[in-house]
Amino acid sequence: MTTDGPINLHTFGDLQRYGYRLTIHCPTCRDYRDLDLTKIRPDRPHIGARFKCGACGGPGSATLSQISTGNSAHLPALERWRGTGR
Ligand SMILES: [Zn+2]
Numbered sequence: 001m002t003t004d005g006p007i008n009l010h011t012f013g014d015l016q017r018y019g020y021r022l023t024i025h026c027p028t029c030r031d032y033r034d035l036d037l038t039k040i041r042p043d044r045p046h047i048g049a050r051f052k053c054g055a056c057g058g059p060g061s062a063t064l065s066q067i068s069t070g071n072s073a074h075l076p077a078l079e080r081w082r083g084t085g086r
Contacts, residue, residue, distance in 0.1 A: 013042025024060040026053035
């Protein structure tokens with residue numbers, strides 16, 4: 001099993017594992033909200049997934065970003081992320 005090489009970010013589980021978050025932007029509400037990755041099946045691919053605004057039900061666009069931890073390494077930030085709730 002190889003441990004180095006490119007990081008694969010295919011599924012919602014991968015996003016969690018590598019400390020990413022998805023922010024959904026609704027152009028109708030002009031609102032941004034972070035998607036709760038823990039509520040999505042981790043084996044579900046996020047590429048090509050469609051997101052709906054929780055408020056108006058309209059289509060939203062997703063932005064992928066890495067959760068800032070103050071550490072430059074791509075450490076698995078999930079535990080810390082969950083621990084703070086932010
Ligand atoms: Zn909306």
